[in-house]
Amino acid sequence: MSLTLPHPELSKLHAHAQEGYPHEVVGIIAGDKDQRFASRIHPLVNERADSAHNRYKVSGLTLMRAEQAIEAEGLDILGYYHSHPDHPSQYSDYDRDHALPNLSYVIVSVMNGRAVDTASWRLKEDRSAMDPEPIHTVPNASNFKSSGG
């Protein structure tokens, strides 16, 4: 299983992570759940002002509204992304503790203001760890052939 990201959306994710540096940024990854095709990167505002460099928080209401808008367009929530300013794209204990099953957690490592590495993680069933998920990039969203369902 891999997560497929069109190059323009990956660029958008990297741009968001770089703009937010040295703070963490966070957002939603939406698209087609069955194909694991991430056609939409939806940036959110990090509301964790006290420690925005290494924590992120989005209010439940903000998140719910964003997810409702995405689902109203017929897209599925595939997971979430956030950045690690001046840290590797390895998940932290905090990330694992706050992860939900069956979702992708994409982490962008931003070193000195530049997005240098991107990894996707999925929580193991026993919640003991997260497994790396390969990210497959395609030139653009038109490379996605809908199953028509």
Ligand SMILES: [Zn+2]
């Ligand atoms: Zn993290």
